[in-house]
Amino acid sequence: MTMSPRVRTVLGGAALAAFAAWSSATEAGTRRSLPEGIKIGPVVVNPYIAFDYAYNDNVFYDPDDPEINEEGPRSDRVREITGRVTALLPLRRSEIELFYEASRFEYEEFSTDFSRETSGTTGAVFDLRFSSNDRLRIRETYETGLIDVQVFDGADEQVFVGQGYDSNVFRVELSRSVPRRQGYSIRIDRVDFVYDEFDRETGYFDYRGFETNFEYRQPLASNKWITGSYGARRFNHYDRSRDGIEYPVGVPFRKEESDTYELGLRGTFGERQPFVFKLGQGKYTYEGAEDSEFTGVVGQARVRLRVGGRSQIDLDLSRGSYPSTVSSFYVRSALGVVFERSWRQFSSIGIDSRLARNLYDSSTTCSAPGSVPGNPQGNNPNPVRRDDRLLRFRAYVDFVVHPRMGIRISGDHRRRNSQCQDGDYATNIISTAFVVGWF
Numbered sequence: 001m002t003m004s005p006r007v008r009t010v011l012g013g014a015a016l017a018a019f020a021a022w023s024s025a026t027e028a029g030t031r032r033s034l035p036e037g038i039k040i041g042p043v044v045v046n047p048y049i050a051f052d053y054a055y056n057d058n059v060f061y062d063p064d065d066p067e068i069n070e071e072g073p074r075s076d077r078v079r080e081i082t083g084r085v086t087a088l089l090p091l092r093r094s095e096i097e098l099f100y101e102a103s104r105f106e107y108e109e110f111s112t113d114f115s116r117e118t119s120g121t122t123g124a125v126f127d128l129r130f131s132s133n134d135r136l137r138i139r140e141t142y143e144t145g146l147i148d149v150q151v152f153d154g155a156d157e158q159v160f161v162g163q164g165y166d167s168n169v170f171r172v173e174l175s176r177s178v179p180r181r182q183g184y185s186i187r188i189d190r191v192d193f194v195y196d197e198f199d200r201e202t203g204y205f206d207y208r209g210f211e212t213n214f215e216y217r218q219p220l221a222s223n224k225w226i227t228g229s230y231g232a233r234r235f236n237h238y239d240r241s242r243d244g245i246e247y248p249v250g251v252p253f254r255k256e257e258s259d260t261y262e263l264g265l266r267g268t269f270g271e272r273q274p275f276v277f278k279l280g281q282g283k284y285t286y287e288g289a290e291d292s293e294f295t296g297v298v299g300q301a302r303v304r305l306r307v308g309g310r311s312q313i314d315l316d317l318s319r320g321s322y323p324s325t326v327s328s329f330y331v332r333s334a335l336g337v338v339f340e341r342s343w344r345q346f347s348s349i350g351i352d353s354r355l356a357r358n359l360y361d362s363s364t365t366c367s368a369p370g371s372v373p374g375n376p377q378g379n380n381p382n383p384v385r386r387d388d389r390l391l392r393f394r395a396y397v398d399f400v401v402h403p404r405m406g407i408r409i410s411g412d413h414r415r416r417n418s419q420c421q422d423g424d425y426a427t428n429i430i431s432t433a434f435v436v437g438w439f
Helices: 005-011 014-026
Strands: 038-040 043-056 076-091 094-107 118-129 134-147 163-176 183-195 206-221 224-238 254-268 274-287 293-307 311-323 329-343 347-360 387-402 405-418 425-437
Touching: 206 254, 224 274, 254 293, 254 311, 274 311, 293 329
Parallel strands: none
Antiparallel strands: 038 043, 043 076, 043 425, 076 094, 094 118, 118 134, 134 163, 163 183, 183 206, 206 224, 224 254, 254 274, 274 293, 293 311, 311 329, 329 347, 347 387, 387 405, 405 425
């Protein structure tokens, strides 16, 4: 038994948490068993509290170039305390879940430079299973906090500047997944994301809109399906001042529209070894921006392999387009490998490595390394197209001394090498976390 996905997120394992959620949804015919916890009548309550202390040798992901940053990388120590409580009410074939999480963090040197020192997440999930094997999930979350883009959007385009945000996501999902039977999945998300007015020089923007995905599943064998899917995004991007232009409140500076069509295969290779392979065509349009359209191959491949009875390997390969904070868009190609091995009765050790390339639209040029600092984008004597290469490597040890008490020690290295003069950074983070409760 290892730490649950939500505790991994608290302690820095967002990638594993996302993969765990995906694999749980992929395994056909499964239903979550009721968790252990404090029973209050028919309700099961699961509380926990986590204490985290970390050292970061480059808090703001500054480039180590005195021509760009005279101060050089700035280090700091971070203390964080997180509490979470989940209440689950089983209802025959269905269940209702409520959860609340709050964190307070303190940077010893730079807390006054940030817009917030606390974060919180409130949410509710209604999970209804029908006798026809159809499943309806309705989920809403409201989140407020301080954003570290390296973790939040997963695309590593920006760096940490202490920006606060508020986020509301409402999701409706209807699906059916039965061995040797036709299946489907329909998902609709409404997203509303707003940054603080703390620092608008970062290039961040607010966004509101909808994301939908429809997938049809044709049985190929037991627990394997051929899939055809369509996905769409319709978002407005807001910023009151963008590229020297003042925009009235409620008027977007850019509109995002995307449509993707993919064919693939999903299912399980065996017990607890899910996989998804998708490949197709995507068209992404960013109205209101120069060089605002990308059409090309997109896809993803995810697979979990179990080695012996104690080890597992998660592989993740993807390609897609994302809206950019510094230009119109970029195309991201990424590979992730996670290895984890259980040891003792409740503990584990793991390695999480990720490589990515962010290739920007052709209009995004900048000063190459060695150029004179301060040249504005697009006016460089020898402009180069922005092309970023990213690496993240993390190793961790989870030592669960008791089913209600655990310790995580982790080391994290993050690096970006860019064609642009000010795009490079490297940082190392060492952290220790202590967790008590039902995790």
